[in-house]
Amino acid sequence: DSGVTQTPKHLITATGQRVTLRCSPRSGDLSVYWYQQSLDQGLQFLIQYYNGEERAKGNILERFSAQQFPDLHSELNLSSLELGDSALYFCASSVNRMGPDSPLHFGNGTRLTVT
Amino acid sequence: GQNIDQPTEMTATEGAIVQINCTYQTSGFNGLFWYQQHAGEAPTFLSYNVLDGLEEKGRFSSFLSRSKGYSYLLLKELQMKDSASYLCAAGEISSGSARQLTFGSGTQLTVLP
Numbered sequence: 001d002s003g004v005t006q007t008p009k010h011l012i013t014a015t016g017q018r019v020t021l022r023c024s025p026r027s028g029d030l031s032v033y034w035y036q037q038s039l040d041q042g043l044q045f046l047i048q049y050y051n052g053e054e055r056a057k058g059n060i061l062e063r064f065s066a067q068q069f070p071d072l073h074s075e076l077n078l079s080s081l082e083l084g085d086s087a088l089y090f091c092a093s094s095v096n097r098m099g100p101d102s103p104l105h106f107g108n109g110t111r112l113t114v115t
Numbered sequence: 116g117q118n119i120d121q122p123t124e125m126t127a128t129e130g131a132i133v134q135i136n137c138t139y140q141t142s143g144f145n146g147l148f149w150y151q152q153h154a155g156e157a158p159t160f161l162s163y164n165v166l167d168g169l170e171e172k173g174r175f176s177s178f179l180s181r182s183k184g185y186s187y188l189l190l191k192e193l194q195m196k197d198s199a200s201y202l203c204a205a206g207e208i209s210s211g212s213a214r215q216l217t218f219g220s221g222t223q224l225t226v227l228p
Contacts, residue, residue, distance in 0.1 A: 002157060033216070042220035043158070043202065056215050090157060103148060104216055106157040 003027065006091050006107035014115055018079040021110045025072055025093030031055070032074040033094070033104060034066055038087040049074055081114045088112075119219035121203050126225045127193055135188045135222045137203030145206035147179050147186045148216065152200045161201075162188070190224075198226045 003026035013019055025032050034046040045058030049068035060066075063081075068074040078085060088111050092104035118140045127133040139147070146165040150158035164170055164179035164186060176189040188201055200221040207215050 002159070004157075035218075043204075043218040045215060045217060048215070058215065088155075103160040103163055105160065108157050111155075 002105040002107065004029075004091060004093050004105055004107035006089075006110050008110060009108065010111050010113075012113045012115065013081060015081055015083060017081050017114075018077065019081065019112065021076040021078070021089050021091075021112075023074045023076070023091030023093075023107060025074070025091075026105055029093035029095055029105070030072065031094045032068055032072070033092040034060075034074070034076050035090040035092065035106075036087050037090060037109075038084075043090065046076070078112070083114050086112055086114045119203055119205055119217060121201075121219045121222045123220070124223045124225070126227060128227050129193055129195060131193050132189065132191050133193060133224065135190070135201050135203075135224065137186045137188070137219060139184050139186070139203070139205045139219075141184075141205050141207050141217075143208040144181065145208045147177075148204040148206065149175075149177050149186075149188045150202040150204060150218075152202055152221065154200075158202055193226050195226050195228065198224060200224070 005024040007022045030051045033048045035043045037043050046060040047066050048056040052068050063079050066076045088109045090106050090109045092106045094102045094104050121137045148163050149161040152158040162177040169178045174191045179186045200223050202221045203219040204216050
């Protein structure tokens with residue numbers, strides 16, 4: 001158990017809808033990262049937050065947004081969903097925003113299916 | 116930006132040794148990580164290298180050459196449970212001191228009896 005909690009585990013929704021994925025980082029971790037993993041692709045970095053502030057952006061679509069709250073949990077909002085958004089969405093946390101000796105610890109992911 | 120290359124698939128026999136290679140190109144290099152991921156599960160951290168050389172952790176070892184942009188993960192005494200995808204990931208310090216971790220597509224290792 002990595003200590004990172006993601007809910008829900010599975011989500012099935014229709015095209016055009018909006019969903020919210022939730023992540024609670026490990027106790028003491030200030031950084032939260034969101035990754036997308038499609039069937040035929042590797043882990044694609046979406047966005048990073050550190051102590052409530054956005055720190056880095058990857059290949060995140062404009063239809064997607066995220067935030068980190070004062071209690072350090074994070075939410076990833078996906079709107080105007082398309083079939084291609086079906087994927088595993090992972091949240092990861094680490095102790096600090098930089099530093100080579102701080103590996104990411106991943107949650108079990110949310111499997112999103114858009115029909 | 117970063118570019119990470121690793122073989123797509125590898126097959127080895129139980130009890131054998133296998134080496135999974137990874138090459139990377141990055142600016143602001145900040146460490147090389149290896150993760151293991153079983154199908155449909157979360158990636159789990161295996162090893163980390165920031166300096167050149169070999170890091171050994173039980174049956175798993177990882178090597179880094181920064182001048183060559185090259186790393187490998189060495190798995191000894193393979194067990195059936197080692198069948199998984201192995202992800203190479205390079206850390207990069209980007210603007211504003213934020214660290215990004217970019218993953219390769221993973222090497223699917225199949226261990227045969």
